[in-house]
Amino acid sequence: MTDAARSARPPLRRADLRRMREALDAAPATILTVCTGNICRSPMAQVLLRASLSDAGVRVHSGGTHALVDHEMTEQAQQLAVTHGANATDSAAHRARLLTEALLNESDLILAMAREHRSHIVQMAPAVLHRTFTVREFARLAATLSDDEVRNGVAEAGSDAGARLQALARLVGRQRGMVPAQPDEDDVIDPYRRSQNTYDLSASQLVPAVAEVERVVRVALG
Structure with a gap:
């Protein structure tokens, strides 16, 4: 755009600026798996x-x-998701997409399914290190925090939902080392092209972790 074209554009009115600020403030907290x-x-x-x-x-x-x-989603994954409370239409509508740096940067909390994915994420976008966990790791660390500790820990983030979720990630991250675990206890096993028993095992690892994520996210945003 030329300087002349820029100068020809009308300045933003105060009402326009207010609406832009309101739109930014209304942006939802975002979780990426x-x-x-x-x-x-x-x-x-x-x-x-x-x-x-x-x-x-x-x-x-x-x-x-x-x-x-x-x-x-694979048929087995859809069935397990719905069995554990997911919406059937939402599950059927899912289409796989490639992870990008843009997806990472716009997310306030990133939950990888295994340590290899966490490493990949941090290599792709080092800036998201402090809001990236495996889902089981996040749940294990979050379980050490009471509701009151979560509320107090995110209070300084103010009312912005995304900022509160990022504050939660930092708070949970500070719990590292509080609850020792074997490294593979932070992974959800990959069931792809494996038996139904493996799918069931994968779900048994994932579902309790998701429940703990829900707990602390609700408290943080409440």
């Missing part, structure tokens, strides 16, 4: 969190480090 293909674990986490936080104004989406782009 990440796995490899984005057809089993991360979309299960996505649709479960969407269902459990549907009344909290939280945006939940997902991506895959090596996504099978445009593929649906």
Whole structure:
């Protein structure tokens, strides 16, 4: 755009600036879930969190480090998600997409399904380090915090939902080392192309973690 074109543009009115600020303030808190293909674990986490936080104004989406782009969730993953409370229509509508730096940067809390995904995320976007966890790691650390500790820990973030969710991530991150765990206890097993028993095991690891995420997110945003 030329300088003449810029100067010809009318200045923003005060009302326009107010509406822009209001739109930014109204932006929802955003959670991103990440796995490899984005057809089993991360979309299960996505649709479960969407269902459990549907009344909290939280945006939940997902991506895959090596996504099978445009593929649906596997049938087993859909069935398990719905069994554990996800919306059937939402589960059926999912289409896999590739994880990008833009998706990471716009997310206030990033929940990877395994340590390999957490490492990939941080290499792709180092700035999101302090808001990136595996979902089981986040749940394990969050469980050490009472509701009052969560409320007090995010209070300085003010009323902005995204800022409060990022403050929650920092608060939970400070709990590292408080609850020792074996490294593989922070991963959700990959069930892709494996038995129904493996799918069931994967869900048994994921569902309690999602419930703990819901608890502390609700408290932080309440």
